[in-house]
Amino acid sequence: MHAPPAVRVRGLEKTYPGGVRAVDGIDFTVQRGEFFGLLGPNGAGKTTTIKILATLLPKTAGRADVAGIDVDADPRAVRAGIGVAMQEVGLDDLSKGRDFLVLQGRLYGLGRAEAGRRADELLELVGLAGVGRRRIGSYSGGMRRRIDLVGALMHQPAVLFLDEPTTGLDPQSRLAIWEYLDKLNERGVTILLTTQHMDEADRLCQRLAIIDHGRLVAEGTPAELKAGVGGDLVRAAFGPRPAEADGADPADDDTAAAALRALPMVRQTDAAPDGITATVADGGAAAPEILRALHAAGVPVAALTVTSPSLDDVFLHHTGRQIRDTDADADTDARVWGQWMGVNRQ
Amino acid sequence: MQILRESSYIYVRNLKTWLAQPWMIVAAVLSSAVMYLFFGEPLRAITNLPGFPTSDYQAFLTAMVIVMAVVFSGSDMAMVLLTDIMSGYVDKLLLSPVNRFSILLGTLAIGATRAVAQVAAILLVATVIGVRFAGGFPGVLAVTLATTLLAVAMGCVGLIIAVRTRSVQVTVNSWLLFMPLAFLTSAFMPRELLTGWFGIAVGLNPVEYILVAVRTIIIEGWMWEQILPGLWVLLATCAVLISAATFEYRRATN
Numbered sequence: 001m002h003a004p005p006a007v008r009v010r011g012l013e014k015t016y017p018g019g020v021r022a023v024d025g026i027d028f029t030v031q032r033g034e035f036f037g038l039l040g041p042n043g044a045g046k047t048t049t050i051k052i053l054a055t056l057l058p059k060t061a062g063r064a065d066v067a068g069i070d071v072d073a074d075p076r077a078v079r080a081g082i083g084v085a086m087q088e089v090g091l092d093d094l095s096k097g098r099d100f101l102v103l104q105g106r107l108y109g110l111g112r113a114e115a116g117r118r119a120d121e122l123l124e125l126v127g128l129a130g131v132g133r134r135r136i137g138s139y140s141g142g143m144r145r146r147i148d149l150v151g152a153l154m155h156q157p158a159v160l161f162l163d164e165p166t167t168g169l170d171p172q173s174r175l176a177i178w179e180y181l182d183k184l185n186e187r188g189v190t191i192l193l194t195t196q197h198m199d200e201a202d203r204l205c206q207r208l209a210i211i212d213h214g215r216l217v218a219e220g221t222p223a224e225l226k227a228g229v230g231g232d233l234v235r236a237a238f239g240p241r242p243a244e245a246d247g248a249d250p251a252d253d254d255t256a257a258a259a260l261r262a263l264p265m266v267r268q269t270d271a272a273p274d275g276i277t278a279t280v281a282d283g284g285a286a287a288p289e290i291l292r293a294l295h296a297a298g299v300p301v302a303a304l305t306v307t308s309p310s311l312d313d314v315f316l317h318h319t320g321r322q323i324r325d326t327d328a329d330a331d332t333d334a335r336v337w338g339q340w341m342g343v344n345r346q
Numbered sequence: 347m348q349i350l351r352e353s354s355y356i357y358v359r360n361l362k363t364w365l366a367q368p369w370m371i372v373a374a375v376l377s378s379a380v381m382y383l384f385f386g387e388p389l390r391a392i393t394n395l396p397g398f399p400t401s402d403y404q405a406f407l408t409a410m411v412i413v414m415a416v417v418f419s420g421s422d423m424a425m426v427l428l429t430d431i432m433s434g435y436v437d438k439l440l441l442s443p444v445n446r447f448s449i450l451l452g453t454l455a456i457g458a459t460r461a462v463a464q465v466a467a468i469l470l471v472a473t474v475i476g477v478r479f480a481g482g483f484p485g486v487l488a489v490t491l492a493t494t495l496l497a498v499a500m501g502c503v504g505l506i507i508a509v510r511t512r513s514v515q516v517t518v519n520s521w522l523l524f525m526p527l528a529f530l531t532s533a534f535m536p537r538e539l540l541t542g543w544f545g546i547a548v549g550l551n552p553v554e555y556i557l558v559a560v561r562t563i564i565i566e567g568w569m570w571e572q573i574l575p576g577l578w579v580l581l582a583t584c585a586v587l588i589s590a591a592t593f594e595y596r597r598a599t600n
Contacts, residue, residue, distance in 0.1 A: 086434065092430075099362070
């Protein structure tokens with residue numbers, strides 16, 4: 001008999017009091033041992049989804065199972081098997097780092113000696129061994145994230161939910177967290193991470209679901225998602241015509257687009273500042289043809305670059321917007337308690 | 347047993363948090379000592395009024411100092427809990443597989459501990475300035491126990507305020523709610539000497555009956571006809587407020 005997947009979500013919906021529909025019927029499955037990402041802008045429904053899976057928030061409809069257990073049927077059993085680090089780091093500033101971890105362990109049923117041993121091991125893992133006896137209130141932002149993260153690992157959960165684990169961190173701390181997460185995943189921990197950072201999703205996740213306005217708009221490995229955009233991107237930057245001193249002739253856009261669309265390997269063209277971008281299956285093979293076609297059409301080309309699509313392009317492809325333009329409905333300050341109090345947040 | 351074990355973890359954590367803020371403790375003790383200083387000596391002449399039950403005004407005042415400290419501890423409790431809610435620490439606790447009522451129990455237990463410490467400090471100050479306890483050592487124990495129960499009840503009010511409002515603004519000013527409970531009493535003068543609307547309001551305040559019982563034990567000893575109404579009111583207040591806090595907590599965490 002097969003073990004159930006780490007996370008299985010079907011038709012999940014969440015409507016907050018006041019009618020805001022934060023999650024609008026999503027389905028996804030995370031296999032055991034997988035590093036899975038939910039990628040989307042603020043307000044997309046990522047945090048709400050994680051909170052439902054972590055039993056912190058009741059769903060409106062659908063079904064959510066963690067390690068085969070329905071989150072509604074047995075929330076305590078779900079909690080016992082998962083680790084959660086939310087975006088709003090919930091720490092006790094007056095507590096010392098090691099004491100905080102030991103208490104976490106005790107709350108998950110570890111014995112005193114075992115909790116102490118595990119706390120020391122985890123403090124070592126995240127480079128906080130030297131400050132374990134300092135109060136958490138004196139920690140930097142990066143240190144707070146790390147202690148919060150390892151707090152979620154004290155009981156060695158099989159599934160780890162991380163809500164924007166590196167938001168607000170400096171690049172060095174971010175990189176350190178990424179390395180720890182890689183190590184954990186290599187040890188067999190299933191990780192479900194939410195992020196609004198394309199580079200993070202690309203660097204860490206084996207599979208991704210892109211979420212926007214509470215719906216999943218695409219799902220696959222980063223490579224599959226990028227391939228779904230339509231191949232490589234060849235960008236031609238226009239050079240100045242001999243008689244002109246500043247930039248491209250406006251007519252170049254139309255001329256270049258017409259010339260490129262005539263090429264059989266070009267799937268799509270998009271205007272770019274002072275240039276044009278063509279989507280092709282194989283950028284290396286298409287580049288000489290594109291250069292030749294533009295030259296024949298009389299469009300001067302200053303530079304030609306071939307790139308593979310990024311996840312930014314994937315998001316743009318599926319939503320028509322860039323992720324950084326869509327930060328409108330901030331869910332960053334939402335606290336679970338706020339939901340219980342009937343505060344309408346997402 | 348598991349719920350007790352879990353509660354003890356939360357309790358120890360709360361205790362450490364409290365002890366990590368020594369000024370909170372010093373301020374609590376100082377404020378009580380200052381009460382004696384401000385009200386004890388200047389109002390001593392009140393004992394000459396006909397019908398005043400004792401000639402020792404400091405002894406009369408001791409019940410007021412204790413009850414007032416305990417009533418206002420409800421406001422402190424609200425702030426302590428709100429701090430944990432706002433920092434997200436309560437969420438962290440709720441993410442663990444512990445019984446949610448362990449968290450409630452651990453929180454109320456620290457309220458009780460703080461009350462015991464504060465009442466003990468006040469009784470010590472009272473002893474140092476010469477107050478003699480008519481109820482003897484059992485009286486001291488009874489006063490400590492009763493006011494600790496009152497502290498738990500007031501802690502429940504604080505908990506409801508913090509959980510309901512989740513507002514720093516409201517919680518910081520919640521002492522306003524506790525003020526009438528503490529002051530609409532015969533704290534400074536026996537009830538027989540209070541007249542008009544104040545006298546009526548005092549009669550409607552449950553804390554008054556508890557105060558009278560505590561004061562009776564201190565200045566007159568085991569006069570059951572004055573103690574029993576306070577005991578019943580105390581038990582009823584505890585039952586109502588603990589039930590209300592439990593209900594509110596259940597509503598908030600489900």
